[in-house]
Amino acid sequence: MSAEVTVDQVVQSLVATHIAPQSRPSDLDAFLQWARSKRISIVFVDLPSAARARETLAGCATQIGIPCAHPTGFLATSVKAAFVKAAIAAGVDEIDMGLNIDRLREGDFGWVTREVRQLMDVSEHAIRLVFTADLPLLLLADALQGCEAIVRGGGEAVCTAWGYGVKSDADLIKTLASRFSGELQVEASGGIRTYAVARDMLAYGAYRVHSGHPDAILKEALDD
Amino acid sequence: MTEHLSLSDKVRMVLTGRQPDAISLKTAISCELAERIAGVIVPSGRSDLLGVGLCAVPTTVLIGLPFGAVPLAIKLLELQTWPHEEIRSLGIAVDPIALAESGGEGKICHEVLSAQSQLVNPGAAIGLVTELAQVDSAGLEILCSIAQRCHLDFLMSSGGVVRAPSLSHDDVREIRDILPGHTELWVVGAIPDRAFCIDLLAHGADQVGMVPEVDGARAESWQEVLFA
Numbered sequence: 001m002s003a004e005v006t007v008d009q010v011v012q013s014l015v016a017t018h019i020a021p022q023s024r025p026s027d028l029d030a031f032l033q034w035a036r037s038k039r040i041s042i043v044f045v046d047l048p049s050a051a052r053a054r055e056t057l058a059g060c061a062t063q064i065g066i067p068c069a070h071p072t073g074f075l076a077t078s079v080k081a082a083f084v085k086a087a088i089a090a091g092v093d094e095i096d097m098g099l100n101i102d103r104l105r106e107g108d109f110g111w112v113t114r115e116v117r118q119l120m121d122v123s124e125h126a127i128r129l130v131f132t133a134d135l136p137l138l139l140l141a142d143a144l145q146g147c148e149a150i151v152r153g154g155g156e157a158v159c160t161a162w163g164y165g166v167k168s169d170a171d172l173i174k175t176l177a178s179r180f181s182g183e184l185q186v187e188a189s190g191g192i193r194t195y196a197v198a199r200d201m202l203a204y205g206a207y208r209v210h211s212g213h214p215d216a217i218l219k220e221a222l223d224d
Numbered sequence: 225m226t227e228h229l230s231l232s233d234k235v236r237m238v239l240t241g242r243q244p245d246a247i248s249l250k251t252a253i254s255c256e257l258a259e260r261i262a263g264v265i266v267p268s269g270r271s272d273l274l275g276v277g278l279c280a281v282p283t284t285v286l287i288g289l290p291f292g293a294v295p296l297a298i299k300l301l302e303l304q305t306w307p308h309e310e311i312r313s314l315g316i317a318v319d320p321i322a323l324a325e326s327g328g329e330g331k332i333c334h335e336v337l338s339a340q341s342q343l344v345n346p347g348a349a350i351g352l353v354t355e356l357a358q359v360d361s362a363g364l365e366i367l368c369s370i371a372q373r374c375h376l377d378f379l380m381s382s383g384g385v386v387r388a389p390s391l392s393h394d395d396v397r398e399i400r401d402i403l404p405g406h407t408e409l410w411v412v413g414a415i416p417d418r419a420f421c422i423d424l425l426a427h428g429a430d431q432v433g434m435v436p437e438v439d440g441a442r443a444e445s446w447q448e449v450l451f452a
Contacts, residue, residue, distance in 0.1 A: 046293030
């Protein structure tokens, strides 16, 4: 199974994130320089750092993403919409958009669909939106209904966790990738720290893998 | 003796995280527990809790979560999503990059003054929120300077969104010593039990914020935490 995924595929599918509670300018610069040297496909930084990332990565194919409303999704829809507009203006390519974890937990899927639809409308496809929630914290049935709500709202991609201690397992990725094949791109996130896990997630059907430890994964990939 | 001390005017419930028992917490807010704590701390996006009785509790609204790296315009927009008369206090998450950069102090002061000017309730307290255990001494000095310049009412040691290193009682004493007298120190998160809570207060914390997810304090056990 895993042998079907090549090292190049893992490297190309890797989403490298640098979102930390006390990030310093030097940490950010080192991360961006590393991403440039490794030709990472996409990096995630905070919105105020997007311009710095764009400058450092000028001339590279590396895309820039930002998180919004992480990790709980507890932000008014109007504020999330403002985030989308600001990100488009800043030249950001992609947003990991937090879905309200309580709405999902309480089964308010109609509300989720409405929010997804509003945000997709605001984006006008000028930016890629990946709807994100800590799905491992939900009952599987609620996670599946949450993904259905994203599809009904016109969303095209889901990311399975924010990290910060929440881990996605193989069964979740397999189930989502199989159930929503052709409808949602499923991005695996949460607890992906090794090349083997990243490779397996892709083999199970993940579209991409997110990691806050991309350097370790790349190092292992090159040694593989 | 302190074991029987009521902490009700010193402890706040922090609802910024991914609590697995959010529904029971909502129930707790709407019942008698609300009258027995100093207040509730919520992110701006939880105005839905007003519908379950949050308005009965002194409410601190936080903007710029989780870590403050949010443009000022967005932070101010967050502020607009709350009925201002319900805001007893406002916490602004500090961008750590700004804190570490040249000119960052002025930028953060500008954020405080901008938010302050938009608050309808002139008596609302205003403070800053940062993961204080991870701030170096230079950053701490800047925060104290901002507290002085902007006459901050409080400095909060964590947004409570993710698990963060806790402040020790020595940290608390050190910060209290350099923080202006008018600025309260609110220590949030990673508080394992009542004894630790009392210890923090004894060493200079003015308020303690307990995060149910981080501290393992489920709604039904709050009475024990507060009134052992």
